[in-house]
Amino acid sequence: MLIDLTLCVGCNVCQGACKEENQLPPGEEKYLSLTAYTALSKYNDLYIRRMCQHCDVPTCVSVCPVAALSKADAGPVAYDGEKCIGCRYCLQACPYHVPKYEWSSTKPRIQKCKFCAPRLAKGLQPACAEACPTGATIFGERDELLLEAARRVSAEPTKYVPRIYGKDDVGGTSMLYLSPVPFEQLGFDARLGKIPMPMLTMSALSKVPNVLSVGGVMLGGIWWITNRRTEVAAFEASEQKGETPRPEDKP
Amino acid sequence: MKIRLLPRITRWHPIATTLILAGTLAAIARFTYGLGATTNLSDEFPWGLWIGFDFLGIGLAASGFTIVAAVHLFHAKEYEPIVRPAILTAFIGYMLVVLVLILDLGRPDHFWHPLVMWNPHSVMCEISWCLMLYTSVLSLEFAPIVLERFNILWPIKWIHAISLPLMIFGVLLSTLHQSSFGSLYLIVPNRLHALWYTPLLPVLFFISCLASGISMILLESLVFSRGGRDLLPTRLRANLAKVIAVILALYFVVRVENLLARGAWHELTTVTYFSLAFYAEMLIGFVIPFGLLVVERVRNSRRGLYAATLMVVVGFALNRMNTAITGLESYPAQTYFPSLIEIFIMLGITALGFSAFSFVVKHLPIFEPVVATPRVRQVAVTARPEPVFLTRHGGDLESS
Ligand code: SF4
């Protein structure tokens, strides 16, 4: 989805449509919550819509120990509450603070935007994109949206900052943003680079087989060598006492 | 079991019982009302005190693999008397951590899922596997002590037969998950404060667990003694102390060098909540104990060692809590203080651990040398009489 902040008028229709689609209690909400999978926040005159970015290399998917979160080829990052063990690593790790936890439940689950996966399967647009009256949110193939975004920026370079947010941020996301002001002023974390976050832990995890194989050989070797040493020491000690006859192959 | 010259907790039993009872009540509340009502955790601060406790428990239980490696793999046989206490410490430590993890999980009924639903990209998945496998290894290492007590000898032979690969496997697993606890935070460079976040987290976690594991076992060897005799002769204790000092120095150098390289030392030039927390952990856990342990007189004195190792353990606790809590408070400008229920559960579980330890020590031959292990008589360094190792049948091993 491409979200053009210059076109957003803050009517909140997208949130209403989202709540209806997901059967959430109606009512305007300012922040993402268990009952708001998308929310508008206001920065000066601009409204910015937040939701799960459906990252191309999702951090949440990489950290989940039981693969309760998964990325579909079509884009959506889906959640399976039947698998989830409730470790909350996804809450901790998501760079956009998206997943919300049912803290008050004794069988808590995660809640977040589902990218209207059932609608996409039927060939429909996500509810929010369909509802948006100004075209601030449009839905399409990622490649085409990128082209469209680039076209808008080059057509009116004074209107936009020259950046398509989500093109490569944290490895690229399904949500693309265009803005008239730098994204850091809109509450986007400037410290997130272009490298997908999962690479950070992969660099450590990829060493696991090495540690196991090299470490195993090393420890075995040390055992063997030190064992030999104690044998030699014992032999020498006994030899000093002159208890055992001197063997041919004296060490 | 008498503790000489050292502070002694009197009325331990009523205190432990109260704590365990309070912890049980708190746990019942946690399961009835859910995490939201009973903890101060939130969407912004999803991990808190309990995760810190897990780090702590696992780190202090590092004695299990370090001592086993030293004695059985590196053949430092003279440390044999502390192998069993070390394995017991590790075993109890891991059991406690598993208990806390189950309380911490939102769906404890799904705790077995990582075994069947894999995600090789997840550090958490790797940790669950290591924890489970290593706890099994520890049970096998611990089993002979129990079986011996009940005179069931045939499985012992069987365990002995596989003991070498088992020990190697255990050491490797420990290396992996001790460092992986650090890797957990590699994915939150934007949340964890620069004083704690570094790509070297797994390495630092591993180095520091070595120091704390050995300190823990030294502490135990000082607190517990068998029939008025020390568990380890002064010379061996002093040697272990030297090892700790070297590890502390190594940690300090790696950590400081890394701070300088990343430019994060700027954070230390101003007095903030974070820089104070950092100074506290470094001074208490690393600098001061190192300063103490390089002095020979301290290494040879019971009180000196007691103080130094206690500081290492406390500093280690600060380090883990800072990584798990303080460091994360910088972003998104959240503060977190554990709720009473969280604290009671933690205290209750700690008390449970100590009680389990003293119970096992009372009923199983933990602080007794293994029969028929030859030992060289040590030269006395201090005036204090050196221990004489007794076999379980009362004979003096060294003179036999
Ligand atoms: S924004 Fe967060 S929850 Fe959504 S896919 Fe990315 S990492 Fe996952």
Ligand code: SF4
């Ligand atoms: S809370 Fe659930 S979905 Fe999130 S990482 Fe843990 S198991 Fe996966």
